[in-house]
Amino acid sequence: MARVLIENITKSYGETEVLHGINTDISDGEFIVIVGPSGCGKSTLLRMIAGLEDISSGTISIDGRVVNTLEPKDRDIAMVFQNYALYPHMTVFKNMAYGLKLRKFSKKNIKIRVHQAAKLLQLEELLERKPRQLSGGQRQRVAMGRCIVREPKVFLFDEPLSNLDAKLRVQMRLELRKLHKRLKVTSIYVTHDQVEAMTLGDRLVVINDGYAEQIGPPLELYEKPASIFVAGFLGSPAMNFISAQISADGKTAQLSEDVKVPVANPLSKQGITEKKVTFGIRPEHFSLSDKEKTGLPLRVDHAEFHGASTMIYGRLPGNDELITVRLPHIHHISPETVLMLTALPEHIHIFDQKTGKRI
Amino acid sequence: MIKRTHFKSSPLPYLLVAPQILITVAFFIWPASQAVYQSMLLEDPFGLKSEFIWFENYVLLFSDEIYFSTFLRTVVFSSLVAFLSLSIALLLAATADHVVRGTRTYRTLLIWPYAVAPVVAGTIWMFIFDPTLGIVSYFLHGIGYEWNHRLNGNQAMALIVLAATWKQISYNFLFFLAGMQAIPKSLIEAAAIDGAGPARRFWTIIFPLISPTTFFLMVMNIVYAFFETLGIVHAVTKGGPAKATEILVYKVFNDGFIGLDLGGSAAQSVILMLIVITLTVIQFRYIERKVEY
Ligand SMILES: Nc1ncnc2c1ncn2[C@@H]1O[C@H](COP(=O)(O)OP(=O)(O)OP(=O)(O)O)[C@@H](O)[C@H]1O
Ligand SMILES: [Mg+2]
Numbered sequence: 001m002a003r004v005l006i007e008n009i010t011k012s013y014g015e016t017e018v019l020h021g022i023n024t025d026i027s028d029g030e031f032i033v034i035v036g037p038s039g040c041g042k043s044t045l046l047r048m049i050a051g052l053e054d055i056s057s058g059t060i061s062i063d064g065r066v067v068n069t070l071e072p073k074d075r076d077i078a079m080v081f082q083n084y085a086l087y088p089h090m091t092v093f094k095n096m097a098y099g100l101k102l103r104k105f106s107k108k109n110i111k112i113r114v115h116q117a118a119k120l121l122q123l124e125e126l127l128e129r130k131p132r133q134l135s136g137g138q139r140q141r142v143a144m145g146r147c148i149v150r151e152p153k154v155f156l157f158d159e160p161l162s163n164l165d166a167k168l169r170v171q172m173r174l175e176l177r178k179l180h181k182r183l184k185v186t187s188i189y190v191t192h193d194q195v196e197a198m199t200l201g202d203r204l205v206v207i208n209d210g211y212a213e214q215i216g217p218p219l220e221l222y223e224k225p226a227s228i229f230v231a232g233f234l235g236s237p238a239m240n241f242i243s244a245q246i247s248a249d250g251k252t253a254q255l256s257e258d259v260k261v262p263v264a265n266p267l268s269k270q271g272i273t274e275k276k277v278t279f280g281i282r283p284e285h286f287s288l289s290d291k292e293k294t295g296l297p298l299r300v301d302h303a304e305f306h307g308a309s310t311m312i313y314g315r316l317p318g319n320d321e322l323i324t325v326r327l328p329h330i331h332h333i334s335p336e337t338v339l340m341l342t343a344l345p346e347h348i349h350i351f352d353q354k355t356g357k358r359i
Numbered sequence: 360m361i362k363r364t365h366f367k368s369s370p371l372p373y374l375l376v377a378p379q380i381l382i383t384v385a386f387f388i389w390p391a392s393q394a395v396y397q398s399m400l401l402e403d404p405f406g407l408k409s410e411f412i413w414f415e416n417y418v419l420l421f422s423d424e425i426y427f428s429t430f431l432r433t434v435v436f437s438s439l440v441a442f443l444s445l446s447i448a449l450l451l452a453a454t455a456d457h458v459v460r461g462t463r464t465y466r467t468l469l470i471w472p473y474a475v476a477p478v479v480a481g482t483i484w485m486f487i488f489d490p491t492l493g494i495v496s497y498f499l500h501g502i503g504y505e506w507n508h509r510l511n512g513n514q515a516m517a518l519i520v521l522a523a524t525w526k527q528i529s530y531n532f533l534f535f536l537a538g539m540q541a542i543p544k545s546l547i548e549a550a551a552i553d554g555a556g557p558a559r560r561f562w563t564i565i566f567p568l569i570s571p572t573t574f575f576l577m578v579m580n581i582v583y584a585f586f587e588t589l590g591i592v593h594a595v596t597k598g599g600p601a602k603a604t605e606i607l608v609y610k611v612f613n614d615g616f617i618g619l620d621l622g623g624s625a626a627q628s629v630i631l632m633l634i635v636i637t638l639t640v641i642q643f644r645y646i647e648r649k650v651e652y
Contacts, residue, residue, distance in 0.1 A: 052548050073554040085545035089567045098563075099553035146553070 002063030002076075002153035002186055003028050004049065009058035011044050011210075018044055019210045021058070029184040031177075033201030035191055037233070041210045042190040043158055049188060050079050050156050063153055073102075078147030079156040082163065084139045086131040092118075092142050093127040099150045117145045120179070137168045144176075148183070155187040161196065173199060194234050198222070206230050224349075228356040231280045231349055240323045242279045242296075242316065243353060246272055253279070256318025261296060272350070272359060280349035283311070283326040286341045295340035298323060303333045314339070391632060397625035409622075416626035425602075426610075426627075433606040436520060437584035444524040444580060445573070448531030453561060455532075456539045466536070473529035477590030484522035485595045508596065512603025515596045519604050522595055523588045530583075531576050538572035539565060578642045582635060607631055 004026040011019040019041045026032050034042045047053040049060055051072035059066050067075045078099075086095050093114055100110045118124045121141040131139055140160060147155055161169045161176075177200060180187055191197055197204050198218045206213045206221065206229070214226040218234075225231035231239045244253040246263075250273045254260050289295035298314040301322065305311075312325040312333060325341065333339070350359045398416050400409040420426050455465055472480070487493050488508060496506040508515040542565060550560045566573075589608045592598060598605035598613060605613065608631065615624030 050548075050552060052551070072548070072552045073556075077552065079549070079552050081545045081549060083543060083545055085543065085549040087546065087550075087564060098550070098555075102554035102559065146549075150553075 004154055004186060004188065005059075005061045006045075006049070007059050007061075009045065009048060009060065010056045011041070011048060011053065012056045017056075017210065019056075022205075022207070022212050024205055024212070024215060026186060026188065029186055031180050031187045031189065031200060031202045032205060033189045033191060033197040033203075034205045034207060035194060035197035035201075035233075036207035038192055040207045042192070042207055045207070046079075046156050046158055046188060046190045049154070050077055051075050076153045077156055078150050078152040078154075079158065080140075080143045080147055080160040082159045084131075084143040084160075084163075086139060086142055086146075088131050091128050091130055092123060092134070092145075095131070095142055096145045096149050099146065103150070113149045114145075117148045120148065120182075121145050136164050137172060140164065140172060144179070148179075151185075153186065155185050157187065157189040159191055160189075162191070162193070169196075176200065195236065198234065204234075206233060208233075224358070225280070226358050228278060228280065228351045231351070231358075235282055237283050237311070237324050237326065239280045239282050239349070241321070242281070242319070242323070244277055244279055246275050246277055248274050253277075255296075255316060259297070259317050270359065276353040277359065278351045278353050278356075280351060281343050281347060283324040284309075285343050285347035286325045286327070287343065288327070289340035289342045291340070295342040298325065298339045298341050300333055300335055300337045300339060302335055303331070305330060312339070394625045394628050394632070397621055398629045400622045400625075402621050412622075416622045417630075420623065420626050420630075429602075429605055429607055429610050432516075432604075433585065433608075436516065436523075436588075436604075436606050437581050439520045440523045440527065440584040440588070441577060441580035443520065444527040444531055445576060447524070448528045448535055448576075449573075451528070451532050452535035452539055453565070455536055469532050470529045472526050473533075475526065477526065477587060478594045480526045481519075481522050481591035481594030484518060484525070484591075488518055508600075510600055512600055515600060515604045519588070519592055519595050522591045523584060526591070527580060527583055531580065534572050534576055535569065538569035542568050574645060575642065578638050582638055585631065585634065 004024075006022055006024040006026070009019060009022045010017060022045060024032070034045060036042050044053060048055050049062075051067065051070060051074075055068050059068055061067060062075060062077070087098065090098065096114045096117060097110045100113060105113070114127070115124070118127055121144060123138070123141055123145055126134060126138060126142075131142065134142065140163075143160065161172050164172060173196060189200060191200075201218055203215060203217050204221055205215045208229045214221055214230045221230055222234055225234065225239075228241065232241065242255060244255050246253055251263055252260050253263050296316060298312070298316060300312055300314040303310055303312045308328070310327045310329070310331045310333070312327065312331070313322050314325070315321065316323060325339075351357060352359050399411055399413055401412045401415070402409045451469060455462065455469070475483075487495050488506065490496050490507040490509060493506075499506045506514060508518045546564060546568075547560055550564050555563060585606075586608050588606065589612060592604055592606060592609045593612070596604040598609050607627065611624050611627045611631065614620045614627065618624075
């Protein structure tokens, strides 16, 4: 168990820089999830922590010790790979014992530790099998077991669940969470799946194109996304974005040439006047206006029933972007109807269109 | 009802396999059966008539002490060649697996010897080690070691082992490298995190995982050392001095084409053929055990 400090980490492959100065302070026993779209540099960051990738600049320290130049084996970390990377020629027992044997544990100790881990992961029956005789979920657990037995300071996970089917993924997610609660080992988990990120992480690091866009607990990121990117990345279905021009007095927002909507609280209070902004509203935060005249006029394209809720897709006048609305309960809405939508002010996120940052 | 026309036979499939069958018959089945037949003949000294003697040639062969010592010599030679060329190729492949810059040049250079014909390979080494002209023997002389493979049987053996090994390294190298590159990189990384240094990783992960390749190559190398080294032996030592480098395949050639004992030579070649067949069977039997990552 240890604190992991990541300071100003950059990574370049030749001329191209793929990580541009990442800073994170991961406290002891924390479960942190690094999340971002494919190719944003998540694995690269994780592999730098593991020591599998050189650090171009910056420092990484584990438990107060700078590990930049240490070999992977000297960093006291363990890693679960996306393809599990089990040794195919060794039994489950040997797979788990390998690291202990290299660290010169006694035969008796190895046995005790492996059996403990196997019990924890329900692998006891499978210890004599080879990896090819296991199912995907079992392999995943063996990969976990191989990490647990060594009792490292830090666990690293690189998309460990992405090779499993949807149902198993949900189940393993719960087990991972439970395991972490029990072992309380500092864990760094990489995924591109936002649901996984939201459910697993104590805190998330959202990475986009080599920059850490926002770091914080899942709920905070969900409720107060720092940028358009984070807002659009977290939450499913994704947040709606509507661009608008705020008037000089900050009281109205021009959505298109002929649609002007009043802004409930004048934005001038927040110093927003005459600015191009992007409004972000989550589908579930819309509600139908009880007054006929106020709100955003949405021309319905089609509606879907999802049992407990109804999804409505439509367009605002003068805008081709499809807007998604999720209403609780079942609503019968036919295409071409015009709905008046409203949303609570605290649910409307405003982003500067130029910088993409939250205002 | 199935229409007859569906089964109308066409000569096309037969035509398509005909060349392969012809080649097999002309270059393998026919000469092989000829060899078996000839191995049961006794030719008179002038080659005018021959007599069918059943297995007498074989009986003669097995009671011949020279044949037995040739057999032993061949086993020693083959083991040395197989062992050396496999281990050197393994070392080179493990290095190439690591090298990042200049990989292509490195590999190309390693592959070249394979393209050299056995006789040419033998001739190259013969020149390098020539007792009077060779550069290596000159240096050896410089450090006080007398090299003359024309007189010293052990040196002659060392020289053909060297030449045969050199030629086979490329082949082994290619297979080893391909085998190593088929191992997922994450396995090696997992081992590195588990605490294994490069040598440990090689012996506990890489080597076991390429064992099917190693086994395949071992059989191939023995076959090579048994049969394809004729050219090298012929070019370098001609089996001498005093038969010190006469291996089985060279003895077949020597007894048959030089000594003109066709029956005995044919019997030897049939035995060689049986050895290859056995090796091939073993090969097919065990090569099936593939590794799954
Ligand atoms: N060895 C390399 N040489 C050059 N560029 C590389 C190398 N490895 C990764 N990259 C680049 O670095 C960037 C980040 O890669 P990385 O593997 O970290 O992405 P990722 O976020 O893990 O994506 P994914 O979700 O698809 O796994 C990518 O643009 C990739 O092309
Ligand atoms: Mg990745």
